[in-house]
Amino acid sequence: MAHQSTTVKKPALEVVEPKSGGDDSFQTFILHDEDHTLGNALKYILNKNPSVSFVGYSITHPSETKINLRIQTTGVPAIDVLKQGLKDLKQMCGHMLTTFESATKYYKENHLEERYMEDQS
């Protein structure tokens, strides 16, 4: 990502350790350099998971570029649920991308007279 120094690599994800050990069905994750863009999308996809009983996120302070993501499940480890959510979201984006690209291709094939901006790459 932008302005990331290569010498000291700061982790983008922090897992807040719960005070009482043992129960891993609830957890708070800190996602660095993220905002509503990923926060809300992730909240949506996690809410779609039946084993999630609560999920919410907050931006800790307007001048801090991080979000706190809280997950509470019905028993399965929260970290597994987060992993599944990210996988689902990624898979969803993959399908969105192929659908969008085939739609533009189809449009361009059927509107040959239109003037398109040339793609430099």
Add this chain to the structure above:
Amino acid sequence: MDLIEDIRRKVRLTEHTVHNVTSTDFPGTYEGYDDAWSHERFEETFQVDIVSLSGCDMEFDMVGIDAAIANAVRRILLAEVPTMAIESVHIWNNTSIIQDEVLAHRLGLIPIKADPRLFEYKQKDSTDHSSEDTLQFKLKVKCTRNNIATDATDPDVLYKHHKVYTRDMEWLPLPGQDHLKSKGIRPVHEDILITSLRQGHELDLELFCVKGIGKDHAKFSPVATASYRLLPEIRLLQEFHGEQAEKLQKCFSPGVVELVERPDGTKVAKVVNARLDTCSRNVFRHEDLKEGVSLSRVRDHFIFSVESTGILPPDVLVSEAIKILMGKCQKFLQELEDTSSHTAKQKKGKKL
């Protein structure tokens, strides 16, 4: 219509309030509905339809998706798709009336036609300009008097180079940028007025462009606008005839309601294209009409409008935005992978 279906699928517009705004299709909200995430179901329902694509502008429909995802795409388009923009200016001479810092800021806002995918982000702490992360331009203009005897007062006649345009910027390829020579690197528009000069005024500047994102500074934003709206839906609950029908027609944007003539000669109002409506809710101002009309928006039908600044085509911008969202997921999946292997190692260490 089924009430629960209506709550789930529509945002209802009434005279004073908007109902059913938030998505409720989550597991456990409704009995008898399976709202758990299913990729197969998503693939079945998701659709993209390009409405128009021409030059810098694009309009397309995205159907079968939640606002959370559509909004992520919109936000990424505005703030996270990278472009190249002038970031630092070396001012060797500036005798124009525009101050150095104001001039530098103006230059920063000029869209530069260069594919950002061919460049790297400049490292935060590095001061030198490498061919991978920087584009250099030169702007050297001097205003002189036109040597013709005339009593004209028009500066176009009196002076040479009294207006500095973006076409006066000259790209200087850095060593190792020969492969970019065929790409036509230049400002997007050649006729943006940078400043005005008078006789003897001079500009001698070196401009350095770097890759950046809109989150850092709006000049890096690749879009002029990127927005979406939900598809409007208008249902007439009763028939409107004659004068009343004409009144109803005037309540909506042109082309939404048409008057259809019946065999017996009476005119009846008919909704022909709800998509064109602005959802002004004007119809609710009329006591005699409001009971007969139901206004709503389809919750999962997004009409996107993307207008590029001219650096990348709008369809490429949307593709890039989706790829960036995908990249974010991948980044955190990788992080999770790393932390879990790290803690596993720690646990192992303890046991030993």
